[in-house]
Amino acid sequence: MNLRASTWVERSGNLALLILWGLAAALVIYVFVGGGYLISVLQFAAVYVVFVTGLNIFMGYAGQVSFGHNAFAAISGYTSAVLTTKYGWEPLPAAALGLAGVLACALIIGYPTLRLRGHYLAMATLAIGLIAYDVAVEWGSVTQGYMGISGIPPLGIGRWTVVSDRAVLLLLIVIAALGVLASAAIRRSRLGRALVAIDGSENAARALGIDVARYKLVAFLISAFYAGVAGSLFVHAVGFVSPEVFGLHMVVLAFTMLYVGGIGTFAGPALGALIVTLLPETFRTFNEYQDLAYGGVLILILIYAPGGLTSLPHIWSSMRRKEGA
Amino acid sequence: MTRVLEVEGLSARYGHVEALRLVDLHVDDGELVAVLGPNGAGKSTLMRALLGLVPTEGRVRFCGADVPRRNPVAAAACGLVLVPEGRGIFGPMTVAENLELGAYLLKRDRMEFARRHERVLALFPRLKERLLQIAGSLSGGEQQMLAIGRALMAEPKILLLDEPSLGLAPRVTEEILEKLGELNHNGLPIILVEQKAPLALKLARRAYLMSVGCIAAEIDPRTVKSHDELARFYLG
Numbered sequence: 001m002n003l004r005a006s007t008w009v010e011r012s013g014n015l016a017l018l019i020l021w022g023l024a025a026a027l028v029i030y031v032f033v034g035g036g037y038l039i040s041v042l043q044f045a046a047v048y049v050v051f052v053t054g055l056n057i058f059m060g061y062a063g064q065v066s067f068g069h070n071a072f073a074a075i076s077g078y079t080s081a082v083l084t085t086k087y088g089w090e091p092l093p094a095a096a097l098g099l100a101g102v103l104a105c106a107l108i109i110g111y112p113t114l115r116l117r118g119h120y121l122a123m124a125t126l127a128i129g130l131i132a133y134d135v136a137v138e139w140g141s142v143t144q145g146y147m148g149i150s151g152i153p154p155l156g157i158g159r160w161t162v163v164s165d166r167a168v169l170l171l172l173i174v175i176a177a178l179g180v181l182a183s184a185a186i187r188r189s190r191l192g193r194a195l196v197a198i199d200g201s202e203n204a205a206r207a208l209g210i211d212v213a214r215y216k217l218v219a220f221l222i223s224a225f226y227a228g229v230a231g232s233l234f235v236h237a238v239g240f241v242s243p244e245v246f247g248l249h250m251v252v253l254a255f256t257m258l259y260v261g262g263i264g265t266f267a268g269p270a271l272g273a274l275i276v277t278l279l280p281e282t283f284r285t286f287n288e289y290q291d292l293a294y295g296g297v298l299i300l301i302l303i304y305a306p307g308g309l310t311s312l313p314h315i316w317s318s319m320r321r322k323e324g325a
Numbered sequence: 326m327t328r329v330l331e332v333e334g335l336s337a338r339y340g341h342v343e344a345l346r347l348v349d350l351h352v353d354d355g356e357l358v359a360v361l362g363p364n365g366a367g368k369s370t371l372m373r374a375l376l377g378l379v380p381t382e383g384r385v386r387f388c389g390a391d392v393p394r395r396n397p398v399a400a401a402a403c404g405l406v407l408v409p410e411g412r413g414i415f416g417p418m419t420v421a422e423n424l425e426l427g428a429y430l431l432k433r434d435r436m437e438f439a440r441r442h443e444r445v446l447a448l449f450p451r452l453k454e455r456l457l458q459i460a461g462s463l464s465g466g467e468q469q470m471l472a473i474g475r476a477l478m479a480e481p482k483i484l485l486l487d488e489p490s491l492g493l494a495p496r497v498t499e500e501i502l503e504k505l506g507e508l509n510h511n512g513l514p515i516i517l518v519e520q521k522a523p524l525a526l527k528l529a530r531r532a533y534l535m536s537v538g539c540i541a542a543e544i545d546p547r548t549v550k551s552h553d554e555l556a557r558f559y560l561g
Contacts, residue, residue, distance in 0.1 A: 190429070190432075193418070193425060193429075194426070194429065196415060196417060196418055196422075197415050197418075197426055199417075200413075200414075200415035200416060200417070200418075201409075201413050201415070203373070203378050203397075203413070204413030204415070205426075206376075206378060206398065206401075207376055207378065207397055207401060207406070207407045207409065207413070208401060208406075208426055208427060208429050208430075208479065209397075209398050209401035209402055209429050209430040209479070210398070210426075210429055211398050264417070
């Protein structure tokens, strides 16, 4: 294939991804202008963008595995909820204290846990998520158990609160975008390169002078911070929290978003969060076959784009090269 | 001649298996020392043990000071730099990012970074053409050049190379070994682990022959006149 043709192929691959992002942006604008219940769906998607973008730093960049980041969302979410509803704190200081608690817990948990690898690390983090869920259920005097906590005030500073659905969505989109940009900056930094090196080969990274244990812990703390932000945002956006909100379902959903969007890329998780959240709504007219159609599409995506949707340009250009050969 | 590296009674085990047993060796300033031996002789373990990547007993002295045990970061900071078996390049990153990682301990000294970068690209001009290419998409020979280039970015005081010819075509191997000869000629001490003994002996000033985790013999390459003689060293 000549150079001009191969450039065209690259461009058409990029075009596919651009179309996908364009559609996502158009959908956000449509929902924002049109209003309705889809605004709540998008708010949910924006919170998950923050959560999975953080998880991607630990799992995608550093190549580690965690089934327990829902625990950090729960710690932050419940701290915000309890402090604002029971003790009358302002949402921002409550969220800040929740995040401080998340970082302290992540440090205490991460230091011993990150000595484990692979399946052992996965099992240990799964246990952390399950413990957090059980504490939320059993510590009824604080968390109200299964009943949950309602009446959580919306985000705001002093007299200024973000009340309307559109304003909440806008705020969440801005925070999610900042989260993705920060993740991109991390990937391009010395820290990001060190994390990707650890993912490639821990021994090769060590041989270059990279302190593997320290960087794994740093990645764990950053991703826990993102999870904490997502937890606080969720409770203040929805106004309610219960143990189910931060249950195992959250982990499964986050993993799906990561792999559908493209784990290890900085924008993939955000795209995955949008698609995985909005896809069920697209199949609403399928009635009882809605879940079947949703599952089928996810399977098709993972079969034909195993690197996630952000790998589409690469897949497209490989296909065209094969055709041209 | 100054002794750069001195190893005394170095042992290493993987669980119950003793992979290295009381290894003694040394490297003098400006020397290229080959470590030869069949598969499973413990050559790669020796390289990993020198860097502290595996638990060890014994003593490793480098430039007159003890190398801390089980601390590869400190070993790398001392100037002991390894090009691992299988190259260990970071496939999803670009060539430029791989080279930047080589100078990881340099932190923010841009001038020094630029000097090292220029020197590496002058040694391997092919890398210059591929700086923005994903490292995993390079050919085997280019990947090996990148692995050596990345190690040179760390400005090593001694370079440890584990099987640099592995999986490479003879012409590419020759090209790589020629570059190693050039580096050594400019004063860089090198330990070269190689299964292809004749190639390594062409470059080396001295060679150690390893067998089942021990140093079986120290060879002067000038005394090895033929393949038969080399086989005698291997077979005893």
